[in-house]
Amino acid sequence: MTTGFKRNAAQSPARHPLSENQTENKNMEQSSIEASKNGKQWCLNDFEIGKPLGRGKFGKVYLAREKKSKYIVALKVLTKSQLLKAGVEHQLRREIEIQCHLRNRNILRMYGYFYDNKRIYLILEYSTGGELYRKLTSKGRFNEKNSAKYICDMAQALSYCHAKHIIHRDIKPENLLIGSRGEIKIADFGWSVHAPTSRRNTLCGTLDYLPPEMVEGREHDEMVDVWSLGVLMYEFLVGSPPFEAEGHSATYRRISRVDLKFPKGLSEDSKDLIRKLLQKDPRKRLSLDSVPNHPWVLRNLRS
Numbered sequence: 001m002t003t004g005f006k007r008n009a010a011q012s013p014a015r016h017p018l019s020e021n022q023t024e025n026k027n028m029e030q031s032s033i034e035a036s037k038n039g040k041q042w043c044l045n046d047f048e049i050g051k052p053l054g055r056g057k058f059g060k061v062y063l064a065r066e067k068k069s070k071y072i073v074a075l076k077v078l079t080k081s082q083l084l085k086a087g088v089e090h091q092l093r094r095e096i097e098i099q100c101h102l103r104n105r106n107i108l109r110m111y112g113y114f115y116d117n118k119r120i121y122l123i124l125e126y127s128t129g130g131e132l133y134r135k136l137t138s139k140g141r142f143n144e145k146n147s148a149k150y151i152c153d154m155a156q157a158l159s160y161c162h163a164k165h166i167i168h169r170d171i172k173p174e175n176l177l178i179g180s181r182g183e184i185k186i187a188d189f190g191w192s193v194h195a196p197t198s199r200r201n202t203l204c205g206t207l208d209y210l211p212p213e214m215v216e217g218r219e220h221d222e223m224v225d226v227w228s229l230g231v232l233m234y235e236f237l238v239g240s241p242p243f244e245a246e247g248h249s250a251t252y253r254r255i256s257r258v259d260l261k262f263p264k265g266l267s268e269d270s271k272d273l274i275r276k277l278l279q280k281d282p283r284k285r286l287s288l289d290s291v292p293n294h295p296w297v298l299r300n301l302r303s
């Protein structure tokens with residue numbers, strides 16, 4: 001089984017029946033892959049493996065098709081020995097537990113998982129548009145209309161998580177994918193936790209997106225995701241995160257002081273929303289449910 005997988009995935013992806021064409025999935029019910037499972041355990045033999053989609057820290061992600069339903073998915077293949085070496089089994093278990101239970105159009109679905117002696121396989125919704133980070137890098141920045149759609153969708157998806165007492169804690173362009181209709185998809189729940197969390201916490205994620213309470217090692221709650229949404233909105237419109245600096249300690253100081261500067265040309269209502277999200281005091285941050293009704297969002301979604 002393992003040899004077949006390797007041959008298909010690594011040696012002859014071009015000749016494999018799987019292609020980029022996604023029309024099949026569009027005509028299919030979202031639940032078809034679940035219907036196909038019908039209570040039984042998944043195994044590698046249930047899938048045809050296609051081209052590699054990307055590489056992560058602990059393994060690779062492949063395009064794959066469930067044989068019975070012909071449903072296209074992304075199969076994330078993690079190597080057990082690498083997971084054990086890094087001591088992240090607990091984190092992975094949490095990621096699986098959380099992501100399998102979330103159902104929201106802006107959150108990447110995890111349909112299930114299975115494992116063999118050497119590997120763990122995560123069955124994920126395939127995001128046809130690829131990484132948001134790559135799109136942002138190639139465009140430099142996004143226009144107001146696209147940014148507003150992304151930010152509004154992110155606010156609603158995060159609010160859905162928070163209602164289920166789940167904090168993402170690692171919102172940044174690298175962890176966002178683009179779906180077939182151009183919609184944003186939150187992926188990578190590796191750092192997420194069930195709230196309420198943490199007495200004191202170890203730093204996780206990239207420093208640029210961390211809120212003051214986390215860089216200062218204080219207690220934090222779901223309002224950390226609101227801060228990250230503000231950083232994200234700034235990066236979408238400006239092309240770089242707001243507190244960027246040479247080295248960790250300089251970034252740390254800028255975050256801690258909320259040393260927020262805007263380049264010329266940003267609209268007043270966009271700056272107003274960014275300021276309301278990037279409040280040092282977590283209690284003073286705008287609630288996620290108010291984001292879709294902010295004038296900047298309303299103005300840009302209307303036009």
Ligand code: ATP
Nearest residue numbers: 053054055056057058061074124125126127131188
């Ligand atoms: P890292 O922590 O280094 O980002 P990771 O282990 O979290 O790695 P992922 O980011 O999940 O791995 O996956 C690696 C790459 O594979 C992604 O950057 C993306 O390009 C691609 N990829 C992952 N999941 C999907 C998916 N569902 N659909 C399409 N492409 C995907």
Ligand code: MG
Nearest residue numbers: 056174175188
């Ligand atoms: Mg990742």
